[in-house]
Amino acid sequence: MNDFASLKKIIEEHNSFLLSTHVNPDADAIGSEIGFYLILKKLGKKIRIINHSATPYNLEFLDPEKVVEKFDENTHSSTVNESEVFVLLDLNQGNRIASMENAFRSFKGLKVCIDHHQDTENVFDYVFGGTQYSATAEIIYDFIEETKIVELDHSIALQLYAGIMTDTGSFRFDRTSPRIHHIMAELLGKGVSPTDVYDKIYDQFKFGRVKLLGEALSTIQLDDSGNIAYMIVTKKDLDNTGASEADVDGFVNYCLTIRGVKIGILFYELKDGIKISFRSKGEIQVNKLAKEFKGGGHTNASGIRLFNTTIDDVKDQIISAAKRYL
């Protein structure tokens, strides 16, 4: 049970807020931040949103007034210290804000977390949300609904829709409850266009990204059980297609679209080593698999980075280890 009355009280009793989210923010990170920003703005508060990462180009439509700033230690140090409340949204561990971590840890005011991930770091004065939520944006929705702190208008609805739609995988992941659909009905009722939001977030790939996906899919192999599929992306592929590391995001999921496949693996060549991404279906815990190699992540999505080695060196070993999790 969330004590949203306390969150409302925190807002009422303070005047200046600093909001931030995790590195490489997704639509739930940006949507939750700007959704919360819009609540505070309606209440006449002083607010800054400062992130470690720039907003990805496909999410810029969520920030038409360009209120999100990219952290710069020199210019932003005083801003951080002048704020009374530091709110982290869609993350729960200090190191997930990267270059802002020191500023956060040394912050003297109130530290608030609004998030739906597990294993919250014991560093916050207040934590709102919980793993029962499909998205951080759903927490913001509940907060508004329960406290009626502001009216839910089209601008806020757009942010929350974007966050929930993406974090539920278009309403198909586990925590997609009847309630999620009721909330979506209400948000669409505020004038949000699902076609438009989907197009803006997902159908804005660079040409090179689609070519690179073609190359990556051409490399897919199955292990002898047919339950593991793996793909390879090399530096050469990136050079040939003009794509970048961020473009590879999501490729590994294609492994799981093959009948019978329960674990998908992407081997990605770095300048000085390799990155390996794991995805799994159902109960298969690839976070434990990643942990064997000092990586980490979620039950069904995890990864590792290995330095001074090559894909050829480790591929067989990784696939053998993965088999133990089938």
Added chain:
Amino acid sequence: MNDFASLKKIIEEHNSFLLSTHVNPDADAIGSEIGFYLILKKLGKKIRIINHSATPYNLEFLDPEKVVEKFDENTHSSTVNESEVFVLLDLNQGNRIASMENAFRSFKGLKVCIDHHQDTENVFDYVFGGTQYSATAEIIYDFIEETKIVELDHSIALQLYAGIMTDTGSFRFDRTSPRIHHIMAELLGKGVSPTDVYDKIYDQFKFGRVKLLGEALSTIQLDDSGNIAYMIVTKKDLDNTGASEADVDGFVNYCLTIRGVKIGILFYELKDGIKISFRSKGEIQVNKLAKEFKGGGHTNASGIRLFNTTIDDVKDQIISAAKRYL
């Protein structure tokens, strides 16, 4: 306004029903058919489902009792004639049932159409539905809700969820209204698992299909405006990957995921000619483009078949024609 009371009356006043749907049935076709079948079954009616096409393997989970039969003119002719009511679901033109067309046209009993496409052929005694519906399954839902003809149970809910989820593109196409989400909330409340349905329908691709997608994506080109993307699938690609024509379904949509692209074109090599698929965004009417070459389809999804020609022969002409629709 649908006169669902009439549909209820038709059911009450007749005893034997024959249901069918269009060639290459999708989840809305199968889900609507079996959903309607389950209603009739609860009411103790005699029902057969006979389709021109076999049920695609990824939709077999919708028919665990294997009630759907594949049409065989020799064995089924008497079955057809013994039925009192012939119901076509998710199509509205006689030729869309292919080998069953003659049996349908010469059918002496009541001809009923339940569908959400435009341009209904003037051949039915009764038509229910309309283009305001996102899916034929939504019509079935409305029919149950309005007439309370049977109780909506888990089995029916599963069929309707599959139909609506797929025909709305996971709740992103134009006709995804707040009401759709309210319906989804109710269907999930009957125990439907969105994760499970999505996995069964979409994540069951043959290995060769994923390889073929890789080949196809590698061929993508942009026209000089950057607004048209086109891809090519040759017979050789199919042979090399072990994929089939049905596996190419959906490939053309990848063209529209590229930033700036408004028309996507797939050139597909047939034994004796070529197939061309068009997809577009928003107001761009590719059905008119297809019509120029004697093809047809919907505003945003259409296609043509050309015989005794090659992709090289027509490619430039097709792209030039497409440019006029930008």
